Amino acid sequence: MSKKITAVIACYKDEQAIPFMHERLTKVFCKIGVDYEIIFVNDASPDDTETVLKELVKKDPHVVAVNHSRNFNSQMAFTSGMDIATGDAVVLLDGDLQDPPELIEEFYNKWMEGFDVVYGVRTKREATLLMQILYKLFYRIFHKLSYIKIPLNAGDFSLMDTKIVQIMKAFPERDRFLRGLRAWTGFKQIGVPYVRPERMFGQTTNNFFRNFNWATKGIFSFSYVPLEMMILFSLTVFFIALMGIVVELVLRFIDPSAPRGYTTILIAILFMGAVQLLSISILGQYIGKIFEEVKARPKYIVKSILRHQ
Numbered sequence: 001m002s003k004k005i006t007a008v009i010a011c012y013k014d015e016q017a018i019p020f021m022h023e024r025l026t027k028v029f030c031k032i033g034v035d036y037e038i039i040f041v042n043d044a045s046p047d048d049t050e051t052v053l054k055e056l057v058k059k060d061p062h063v064v065a066v067n068h069s070r071n072f073n074s075q076m077a078f079t080s081g082m083d084i085a086t087g088d089a090v091v092l093l094d095g096d097l098q099d100p101p102e103l104i105e106e107f108y109n110k111w112m113e114g115f116d117v118v119y120g121v122r123t124k125r126e127a128t129l130l131m132q133i134l135y136k137l138f139y140r141i142f143h144k145l146s147y148i149k150i151p152l153n154a155g156d157f158s159l160m161d162t163k164i165v166q167i168m169k170a171f172p173e174r175d176r177f178l179r180g181l182r183a184w185t186g187f188k189q190i191g192v193p194y195v196r197p198e199r200m201f202g203q204t205t206n207n208f209f210r211n212f213n214w215a216t217k218g219i220f221s222f223s224y225v226p227l228e229m230m231i232l233f234s235l236t237v238f239f240i241a242l243m244g245i246v247v248e249l250v251l252r253f254i255d256p257s258a259p260r261g262y263t264t265i266l267i268a269i270l271f272m273g274a275v276q277l278l279s280i281s282i283l284g285q286y287i288g289k290i291f292e293e294v295k296a297r298p299k300y301i302v303k304s305i306l307r308h309q
Contacts, residue, residue: 004035005108005159007091007101008081010074011040014095015047021093022056022063024101032108037087040095041066041077054306061308069301075176076300078156082165084305091159092178098196099157106192107159117182119151119158121191150183151191158182174299175292226282233275
């Protein structure tokens with residue numbers, strides 16, 4: 001019996017790339033010889049993505065288009081596509097063609113060997129030197145801090161067996177970091193190396209602040225180390241203060257006329273203030289995540305789903 005694969009593509013400002021993505025995906029699935037479904041999730045893209053998808057759905061019965069009511073981010077776009085996927089396996093791809101569809105063939109072969117999750121490992125990315133350094137730094141810090149082992153340089157680009165998809169669909173959390181949840185499920189997983197190219201069209205929607213947001217999302221979702229660091233900071237400050245008291249008493253005993261300036265006091269106040277602000281910020285991140293979850297709002301809102309008539 002032929003296997004069926006569902007490709008879920010998160011689209012935002014990818015109007016020009018969508019036809020190429022569709023063409024390349026179709027070629028790959030036909031080459032593999034599987035039944036397939038291609039779900040494009042338009043995450044309220046401000047360009048003409050909705051119109052492009054409407055025309056594509058009319059031409060190809062394998063294509064499904066999902067339009068969100070507003071932008072919910074790529075993690076929700078992938079979740080939206082997974083929720084309606086009907087394949088025996090689901091492949092997640094970014095709509096900008098930085099995830100090469102041709103790699104799906106290798107994903108499929110690994111899946112046939114018995115692996116439940118096959119993810120792409122970025123051996124190199126075509127980006128500025130600074131961004132390459134920052135990405136590598138984040139993945140290594142995240143790998144060290146996380147309480148689960150998340151593969152280095154692995155993004156959302158992956159193939160997951162339907163049993164993994166069903167598990168992830170059952171997760172109630174709304175502030176999602178899918179590559180972390182994917183690793184959390186366990187099962188048999190393997191990486192496939194590839195070079196991640198630049199966007200084929202337009203400018204990247206990522207910037208330093210957006211990437212910083214993704215970094216904090218991952219760390220605060222899968223690590224308690226920041227909370228443990230607060231305890232370490234508190235103990236460090238306590239011992240520094242204790243040593244300061246001892247030194248002050250010794251100086252007064254040795255030389256009662258020793259000068260007493262404001263510099264030490266000022267530095268101590270600034271240091272304590274910085275530690276307190278850092279601690280409050282870390283607590284705020286965790287409290288913010290709790291607040292987002294207890295509101296229990298929908299993960300996303302679908303404006304329309306277009307299928308071939």
